[in-house]
Amino acid sequence: MVKVYAPASSANMSVGFDVLGAAVTPVDGALLGDVVTVEAAETFSLNNLGRFADKLPSEPRENIVYQCWERFCQELGKQIPVAMTLEKNMPIGSGLGSSACSVVAALMAMNEHSGKPLNDPRLLALMGELEGRISGSIHYD
Structure with missing residues (x-):
């Protein structure tokens, strides 16, 4: 089993959301980021948990974590049967890098689970591509 935590980002400085978000720590000590587990x-299969799981698409194919799995398999040229769990701890659409948390955690977990077939530059390129599906343009949130 591989478990990866991706914290909130501070890359969207121009709008201020990330700067403000980076200064806030949950009072209860909860993680401010997403966790993806791959087994x-x-x-x-994909299971959604966490404080914001009810805000995720009900159709698994619309979930960015599913799309990360699908794109990773495409990159390797084979299906990799795994059970993925997304612990959605970031508010969706908040400007705090919620989609980037899911993308980074999912791809890092898949790569680790698969024996690290992709190098860091290739993983980063895939992360930008998949983040672009959410934001509308390839970027590295």
């Missing part, structure tokens, strides 16, 4: 399985 070997017979078929693909």
Whole structure:
């Protein structure tokens, strides 16, 4: 089993959301970021947990974590049967890098689970591509 935590980002400085968000720590000590767990399985599955899981798309194919799995498999040229769990701890659409947290955690976990077939520059390129599906343009939030 591989478990990856991706914290809130501070890359969207121009709008101020990330600067303000970076200065806030949850009072209860909860993680301010997403966690993705990947385990070997017979078929693909995705389970959503966390404070903001109810805000995620109900259709798994619309979930960016599913799209990360799909794109990673495409990159390797084979299906990788895994059970993925997304612990959604970032408010969606908040400007705090919520989608980037999911993308980074999902791709890092898939790469680790698969024996690190992709190098860092290739992973970064995929992260930008997948973040672009959410934001509308390729960028590195």
